[in-house]
Structure formats: structure tokens, C-alpha cells
Amino acid sequence: MTSAAEQLAANLNFGAFAKAEDLKKRIWFTLAALLVYRLGTFIPLPGINPVAFAETFKHQAGGILGMVNMFAGGAVERMAIFALNIMPYISASIIMQLMSSIDKRLEALKKEGEQGRKQINQYTRYLTVVLASFQAYGIAIGLEGSTSSVGGVVVEPGMFFRISTVVTLVGGTMFLMWLGEQITQRGVGNGISLIIFAGIVAGLPSAIVGLFELARTGSLSTFLLIALLVLMLAVVAAIVFMERAQRRLLIQYPKRQVGNRMFQGDTSHLPLKLNSSGVIPPIFASSLLLLPITVAQFTAGQGPEWLNGIVAALGRGQPLHIVIYVALIVFFAFFYTAVVFNPQETADNLRKYGGFLPGIRPGQKTAEYIDYVLTRITVVGALYLAAVCVLPELLISYAAVPFYFGGTSLLIAVSVTMDTVAQVQSHLLAHQYEGLIKKAKLRGASSNRGRK
Numbered sequence: 001m002t003s004a005a006e007q008l009a010a011n012l013n014f015g016a017f018a019k020a021e022d023l024k025k026r027i028w029f030t031l032a033a034l035l036v037y038r039l040g041t042f043i044p045l046p047g048i049n050p051v052a053f054a055e056t057f058k059h060q061a062g063g064i065l066g067m068v069n070m071f072a073g074g075a076v077e078r079m080a081i082f083a084l085n086i087m088p089y090i091s092a093s094i095i096m097q098l099m100s101s102i103d104k105r106l107e108a109l110k111k112e113g114e115q116g117r118k119q120i121n122q123y124t125r126y127l128t129v130v131l132a133s134f135q136a137y138g139i140a141i142g143l144e145g146s147t148s149s150v151g152g153v154v155v156e157p158g159m160f161f162r163i164s165t166v167v168t169l170v171g172g173t174m175f176l177m178w179l180g181e182q183i184t185q186r187g188v189g190n191g192i193s194l195i196i197f198a199g200i201v202a203g204l205p206s207a208i209v210g211l212f213e214l215a216r217t218g219s220l221s222t223f224l225l226i227a228l229l230v231l232m233l234a235v236v237a238a239i240v241f242m243e244r245a246q247r248r249l250l251i252q253y254p255k256r257q258v259g260n261r262m263f264q265g266d267t268s269h270l271p272l273k274l275n276s277s278g279v280i281p282p283i284f285a286s287s288l289l290l291l292p293i294t295v296a297q298f299t300a301g302q303g304p305e306w307l308n309g310i311v312a313a314l315g316r317g318q319p320l321h322i323v324i325y326v327a328l329i330v331f332f333a334f335f336y337t338a339v340v341f342n343p344q345e346t347a348d349n350l351r352k353y354g355g356f357l358p359g360i361r362p363g364q365k366t367a368e369y370i371d372y373v374l375t376r377i378t379v380v381g382a383l384y385l386a387a388v389c390v391l392p393e394l395l396i397s398y399a400a401v402p403f404y405f406g407g408t409s410l411l412i413a414v415s416v417t418m419d420t421v422a423q424v425q426s427h428l429l430a431h432q433y434e435g436l437i438k439k440a441k442l443r444g445a446s447s448n449r450g451r452k
Contacts, residue, residue: 023188023427030187033179034198040082040175041075041199045168047154047161048079048143055148070409073199081172083139084132086195089177092127094280096120101339128177129170136169137162188427189420197416200409228395235388239414242384245274247377249370251355268355270346272374275381277336279415282389282408285328289321322393326386333382334375343370385411 044050057069057077069076072085100106100120109116140162146153154161176195183191211228214220248269347367356362360369388411 023424026186026188026427027424030183030189030194033183033187033191034194037082037176037179037195037198038073038202040172041073041080041202042078043081045079045081045083046164047156049151049153049155050078052148052150052153053079053143053146055150056146056153070200070203073202075199079143081168082176084135084169084173085199086173086176086180086192088132088135088173089124089128089180089192091131092124095127096124098339101342125174125177128173132170132173133166136166139169140165189416189423193412193416193419196412200413235391235410236414238384239388239411240418242274242381243415243418246271247274247373248272249357249373251350252358253353253355270350270370272341272370272377273381274377275333275384276341276374276378277333277381277385279408279411280336281329281332281382281385282411284332285325285389286408288328289325322390325393326390329386329389330382333385334378337374337378337381341374343367343374346370 054077057079072083072087075082075085096106100110106120106123109119112119143165144152144154144157144161177192180191180195183189183194187194211220211225215222215225248271251268251270253266253268344364344367347363347370350356350366351362357366357369360366389408
């Protein structure tokens with residue numbers, strides 16, 4: 001059986017793409033929306049001294065600020081109006097997913113279909129405003145307390161600056177959330193994912209130029225440069241393979257009689273992804289690990305002795321850092337998989353529609369078997385996530401090479417690219433089907449005229 005990627009490549013028809021006017025409009029709209037996003041990452045926050053902030057950011061780029069800046073396409077480094085990016089919305093979405101599995105009212109809303117989904121999305125927007133407001137106010141307080149060799153980061157500290165910062169940053173996040181929804185509805189692909197993807201890819205050209213500059217100056221050997229490029233391609237290929245990997249459970253439906261006719265039982269498959277948790281585990285693990293480092297950087301090394309000791313032990317490349325990083329990724333992989341996939345609910349749905357797994361009794365036994373299979377493939381998926389995320393850490397720490405595309409950023413970039421290509425292909429297939437239906441109608445009409 002051919003893989004999904006091979007099917008996409010085989011079905012891709014550039015002639016059909018040239019004729020698909022609706023698809024071209026969607027692509028142009030998506031590109032225009034992403035261009036608006038990129039322009040916003042260069043509009044600075046009012047009341048900031050850019051030179052002083054740039055110097056301050058250099059000393060804190062190794063903490064959470066550096067990771068958020070990578071996702072925001074450099075907006076944090078420039079303290080732009082989109083500095084918070086879409087992260088508060090993602091955090092709110094994750095919290096609502098967790099709450100919907102705990103709170104019975106939200107769980108009931110989730111089962112109400114489209115109307116319930118709209119209500120949960122509205123709650124997610126409200127929570128996004130709350131989270132973004134707290135983060136923006138914390139940023140305003142932190143900026144007021146930051147100084148550099150050229151003076152303070154904030155030109156005129158005070159309540160007006162705090163209010164204007166909160167309004168600007170929260171407004172930027174809400175605009176990006178609206179922009180992402182517009183891309184999803186009128187463009188191609190998932191808008192929120194494409195905004196994060198654009199932020200990550202925006203820094204790729206400068207990273208590649210810096211890599212070749214290191215090789216030109218002799219700081220990086222030619223052999224190591226080639227090996228690094230080959231390794232990047234191998235990691236991308238491995239991610240594509242693992243993200244497409246599935247464990248398919250055979251489902252059979254019994255024979256049924258409709259009137260005087262007997263219909264044979266159908267068969268289908270229940271696909272279980274090898275990596276059901278996506279990129280959530282690396283994001284959570286990175287945030288928790290970088291939190292004490294960022295706190296210590298804000299205290300400028302004047303904090304308690306125990307905090308400085310923890311920061312030293314959790315430094316990038318340290319054995320304790322790698323061990324805890326892997327443990328957190330494995331934990332969150334299992335935790336989030338348990339949140340997004342309920343074996344008992346799946347088993348109940350199968351029994352409701354008459355489906356069953358061969359050799360497994362419907363109901364509780366089916367749920368236990370699905371949980372058994374899911375647990376074992378999640379082990380492989382968690383180890384794969386840990387390997388992809390730890391590899392760049394080892395290269396940066398022990399080989400002293402820059403590895404921009406690694407870990408979470410690489411997973412997001414590859415996953416979003418595959419999803420977007422799949423959506424483009426689905427639009428092309430829909431356009432081809434519409435063309436066939438129109439031709440069939442025209443032929444039917446002409447044959448009817450001929451008979452008359």
C-alpha cells in the first residue's frame with residue numbers, strides 16, 4: 001500500500017492547478033495575510049528605546065525570550081506589536097482541551113456538535129484575552145525595570161506606558177488570532193499553524209547565511225558543514241516518516257439486511273498515529289526547563305544560591321538538562337495523548353454503529369485493547385520526539401555548531417508543510433471532481449437533445 005505522501009505526489013496535477021481559480025485565490029490570500037503578519041513584526045512598541053532593548057535582549061536570549069522570539073519571527077527581539085504572537089491563544093486552547101476532559105459541562109458542550117464547538121471557541125477567546133493581558137502587564141513591568149549601558153529601556157516609565165503596552169500587545173495577539181481564522185476560512189491550511197510556521201521560517205535565510213559565513217571564515221570546517229546539511233535532511237525525512245506513521249486496527253461490520261437484499265459486512269480501519277501529541281510535549285518541556293534560567297537572568301545572578309546552582313546544573317548540554325528534558329517530553333507525550341484520545345469513547349462509538357475488532361469483544365475489552373496498542377505506539381512516538389529534540393542540543397553543546405532548525409521548530413515546520421500540501425491536494429481533487437460532474441451533465445443534456 002502506498003503511503004499518503006506518495007499518493008499526494010502521484011495525484012499532483014499542475015495542469016489542474018493552473019485551472020483551479022478558487023485555489024489560486026486562496027493561496028494569494030494566504031500569502032497576503034502572512035505578509036501583513038511579517039510587516040507587523042517590524043512595528044516597534046511605543047515608548048521603547050530600541051538600542052537599549054537590543055542590548056538587554058542579548059543577555060536574555062538564552063531563556064524563554066529566545067524561544068518565543070524564534071516562534072514570533074524576531075518580533076520579541078524588536079519588541080514589536082506582535083511580540084506575544086499567537087502563543088496566548090495556543091495556551092488557552094490547550095487549557096480548554098484539558099478542562100473539557102475534566103469539567104462535565106465543557107465535555108457536554110463538546111458533544112453538542114458545531115454549536116458546542118463555537119461556544120468552546122468563544123470561551124477560548126475570552127481566556128486568550130486574560131492570558132495575554134497578564135503576560136503583557138508582566139512584560140511592561142519587566143521593561144520598566146530593565147536598564148543597559150545606554151540607559152533605561154523605557155523612555156517614560158509609568159502607568160500610561162503600562163496601559164498602552166497591555167492594550168497594544170493584547171490587540172496584536174487578538175488581531176493575529178482573527179488573521180489566523182481568516183486564513184483558515186478563506187485561505188489554505190490552518191491559519192494559526194501557518195502564522196507560527198512563517199515566524200520560524202523567517203529566520204531560516206539568515207541562519208543559513210551565517211552557517212556558510214562560518215565555513216568561509218574557517219570557524220566551521222567544510223566537512224562539518226556538509227555533514228550538518230546531510231543530517232538536517234535526514235532529520236526532516238525521519239520526521240516526515242514518523243509523522244505519517246500509523247497503526248491501523250481492522251474494524252469489521254456485520255452483514256445487514258435491507259428489505260429483501262442482504263448486504264455483505266464492510267471493513268475499515270481505525271488509524272492510531274504514532275505521534276498523537278504533536279509538538280505539545282517539546283513546547284511544554286522547553287518552557288519548564290528554561291523558566292529557572294530566565295528567572296536567574298532577570299535577577300542578574302544576584303538571586304539565592306540554590307537558584308544559581310539549579311541554573312548551572314540545567315545549562316544547555318549538561319547531563320541533568322538532557323535527562324530532565326527527555327523525561328518531560330515522554331511524560332507530556334503520554335499525558336496529552338490521554339487527553340486527546342479516549343479509548344473508552346472510541347469503543348462505545350464502534351459498538352453503537354455495529355463495528356468490532358476481530359477477536360475482541362465489543363465494549364470494555366475493545367477499549368482495553370485500544371489502550372494497550374496506543375500505549376505501546378506512544379512509547380515509540382515519545383522516544384522519537386525526544387531524539388529529534390535532544391539531537392540539536394548535543395550538536396550545539398558538544399560539536400559547537402549552529403543548528404537553527406532543530407527540535408520544536410523543525411517539527412512545526414515539517415508538520416505544517418505536510419498539512420498545507422495535503423489541503424492543496426484536496427482542493428485540486430475537489431476541482432477535478434467538479435469538472436467531471438459538469439462534463440457528465442453536459443453530455444447528459446446533449447444526449448437528451450439528440451434523442452428528441
